[in-house]
Amino acid sequence: MNYIGIDLGTSAVKLLLVDGEGTILRSVSRDYPLSFPQPGWSEQEPADWWAACVQGMRELLAGTDPALVAGIGVGGQMHGLVALDENDAVIRPAILWNDGRTAEETEWLNTAVGRRKLSDLTANIAFAGFTAPKLLWMKKHEPENFRRIAKIMLPKDYINYRLTGVHSCDFSDASGMLLLDVKNRRWSAEMLEICGVTESQMPRLFESYEVVGTVKPELAASLGLPGSVRVVAGAGDNAAAAVGTGTVGDGACNISLGTSGTIFISSARFGVDPSNGLHAFAHADGAYHLMGCMLSAASCNKWFCEEILQTKDYAGEQVDITDDKLGRNDVFFLPYLMGERSPINDTDARGTFIGMTMGTSRADLVQAVLEGVAFAIRDSFEVAKSLGIRIERSKICGGGAKSPLWRRIMANVLDLPLDLPQTEEGPGYGGAMLAMVGCGAYRSVPDAAAALVRTTETVFPERELAARYEAAYRKFQKIYPAVKNLFRELQQTGG
Secondary structure, three states, X not given: OEEEEEEEOOOEEEEEEEEOOOOEXXXXXXXXXXXXXXXXXXXXXXXXXXXXXXXXXXXXXXXXXXXXXXXXXXXXXXXOEEEEOOOOOEOOOEEOOOOOXXXXXXXXXXXXXXXXXXXXXXXXXXXXXXXXXXXXXXHHHOHHHHHOOOEEEOHHHHHHHHHHOOOEEEHHHHHHHOOEEOOOOEEOHHHHXXXXXXXXXXXXXXXXXXXXXXXXXXXXXHHOOOOOOEEEOOEEHHHHHHHHOOOOOOOOEEEEEOOOEEEXXXXXXXXXXXXXXXXXXXXXXXXXXXXXXXXXXXXXXXXXXXXXXXXXXXXXXXXXXXXXXXXOOOOEEEOOEOEEOOOOOEOOOOOEEEOOOOOOOHHHHHHHHHHHHHHHHHHHHHHHHHOOOOOOOEEEEOHHHHOHHHHHHHHHHHOOOEEXXXXXXXXXXXXXXXXXXXXXXXXXXXXXXXXXXOEEEEEOOOHHHHHHHHHHHHHHHHHHHHHHHXXXXXXXXXX
């Protein structure tokens, strides 16, 4: 049998057709628009996601036997607010994970409600990208739209709804809403009340590998799929990517260098970072994980190359970054182009170059961007270390991980061996694996990971280079505290 894995990303959806042995038979990608109506805002039309998914499935299945498809699993961008009315029509464009409009609501939650109470209720504090602050923003600024809300969903759950007609959400994705009692895997009645919504407005909760329904008959007929195709609840993109890279069970780690950047540490037990620098979420394997998320990772390199240097030749821009330059760059970059989440939680933070001279070259700036992202990822690793978590090695995935140079920088900045999975499709592959479990092909998510995930390459840290990057990281650590108050002042003055 075959399985469809869907990765509902921020800039595009990617669909995979995977057979029962884990071989990717075909892949299709479809782009859709991303809107920035005001500075710091980020929105998309859910209709664009759905149109891209349907078109993508038609293309994916063309020339194959659709009758062989047994299940579908979706991994999707987290935190986005999709609000439906009583007729299940979308009320307004989805407010995305990287939207920064909710600074006031986030501050209110963390101060008036209080960080300790939020952590007790949801295992996390408020971050601007989370869903609860978006609801409060909508309640204040769009009260008529807020009153029309009949169902609150996340991006990938909207796709599952269009596939099955069922309002569902999995625990991993729900963990990032600030509405879930993560420890007990249920909606937090008190948080719902704080946000002015009821449990009837929330989707039904499932484990990521549980079947929520089958593809609607009319849709199955139009795609040539059998009516028995099962759709599992799926997972937030990071949890799905973790499944796809085999980051399941106790103590495994994955780094994702996608539009955003994450470190993902899986755990058999529930645990909370007392500083709340790392998120404490449910995992798609049925257990838990800690996660640090930076809002701009590979997107920093995309921005600098495409918008500033006016090129899409990423590899070409890295040619002049020779071995002798690594760990010796005098230029540093703070990768806070959309503000930042983990671990500093500062919506006012901005991207910053520092250390430039008349001798600074184009390659120095590109190198600073790659290193700045690596240093910011390490910030979250430092929090994990402070909790006594010992990370021996990590997987690495995402678009940025395709760069051998960036992988080398990451391995030495973190001083960790980094394993590159054979399949680099992350969330889409994880979605297909979850569908396999839901359809009974494997007994559990760890069983599927053990059978299907393989490593093709390991990048080991180099003793001398890791030492140079250790010294450079200590300098990087001093930059944000030195300019933090200036960021806030610039935002207040519109600078």
